[in-house]
Amino acid sequence: MNEKIFYNALNIASDSNYAKLSSLLKKHQSWENAWQKTNTLFESKIDPRREWEKLERHKIELVLESEPEYPFLLRETQSPPFGIYVLGKEKVAIPKSGSVAIVGTRKATENGREIARNFSLNLATLKIQIVSGLAIGIDTEAHLGTIEARGQTIAVVATGLDTIYPKLNEKVAKKIIEAGGFVISEYPVGAPALPYRFLERNRIVSGLADATLVIEAPEKSGSLVTAKFAAEAGRTVYVIPGSINHPNYRGSHALIRDGAILVTRPEEIIEDLIGKYNPTKTSSELSLLSDEEMRIVSAIQASGGTLTIDKIIELTNLNAKTTNQLVSLLLIKKFIKETDLGYTIYSS
Known part of the structure; x- marks a missing residue:
């Protein structure tokens, strides 16, 4: 939670300047460290906890790029936001049909x-x-x-x-x-x-x-x-x-x-x-996948080629045990197939 609180404070203090935020994270490795080391450099007096309370009052969620809930398609772009603010009844969902x-x-x-x-x-x-x-x-x-x-x-x-x-x-x-x-x-x-x-x-x-x-x-x-x-x-x-x-x-x-x-x-x-997503599957078949299975299929599809198991874990933010179990299920269901280089979308 602290990472979110301090990222929000830094986002305000830097006027959401992507280059400044990127430099801070690269230098200090975490948003909390970055705030502790640099908050006195900003002209405005910002209270991170009070700013966080504003988000809570408006029922706004903050999802950091490092979290599993962060949209993987967005993470794959050249300059993905370090955090996204969300208004909605649930967490940002991964679409099952694209x-x-x-x-x-x-x-x-x-x-x-x-x-x-x-x-x-x-x-x-x-x-x-x-x-x-x-x-x-x-x-x-x-x-x-x-x-x-x-x-x-x-x-x-x-x-x-x-x-x-x-x-x-x-x-x-x-x-x-x-x-x-x-x-x-x-x-x-x-x-x-x-x-x-x-x-x-x-x-x-x-x-x-x-x-x-x-x-x-x-x-x-x-x-x-x-x-x-x-x-x-x-x-x-x-x-x-x-x-x-x-x-x-x-x-x-x-x-x-x-x-x-x-x-x-x-x-x-x-x-x-x-x-x-899969040239051999219909949209109704895709809709039967769990959110975690769809996260893996979508990550492989978004890559446009083949992904190793380590890369799948990195992109989906799933743990190694869960990833290996789900990959095995997706192989059985013929949504993906294994090659010498890793895993790719199944095609007959």
Whole structure:
């Protein structure tokens, strides 16, 4: 618990500066040591315990990167947050049928909003988790479509979780939580909405997902940044095409020219995503796996190749005994197979 308390204090004191936090952890090896050694260097007077009490009052959980509950897909990205703040009824769940980020412009057309809702509804019906940024427009429809399908959606925001931004979407955030989803942030209580934080937020949106779907991205759209983060992490980028004359599709079409996959139906993503998790298994078979089994399958899938048993333990944060038992079960169930180099996804 102390690590969480002192990380939160340092996150506040450093204004969530990733480079500063990274330097502190590298030098002092733990957040508690870092606080004890450096707290006098910060101008603001911060009481770690009182700041922690603020999180408790708002019922905000903090999950550190070192904890098993931390999303492994996010951990595999280039600059994963050292901690994420979470609002939700339960701990952040690992999706059993994959996850897709759906992003696009705030100034969406009616057709774009309909597409976002339709895709999210169809994907969520198959228990595919939907991630977005709670913005007006495409993001909102992605969240609402998931809720309509009784699926799970994650909203990643660029402020502290004591306030919801934009204020217009407070009711949407409440619906997400009531439906079993989550609102998350890397920023502490009281952190305001600043322009650069929305760009930082985008790396988390893509980092939580196996793939990113872009719907209506004008030139210089933040969605293009999200797609860039996804591609850099080796994740698939899908794009909905549109009219060559509409400004909302200029960025979208640029992504397609650069190699993103053009899609027009939810089924195209579903077939691709389920195939990546296991080309011989259906979504219903995947749903029968335990959370710990799915953590192993997903870690191997996310690697894009083969993992040793030690690497599986490292990525999943499971202990050695549990990992070996679950790997044996997954071998029997033919979800994974053993090779000379380690374990990979089973394919007939």
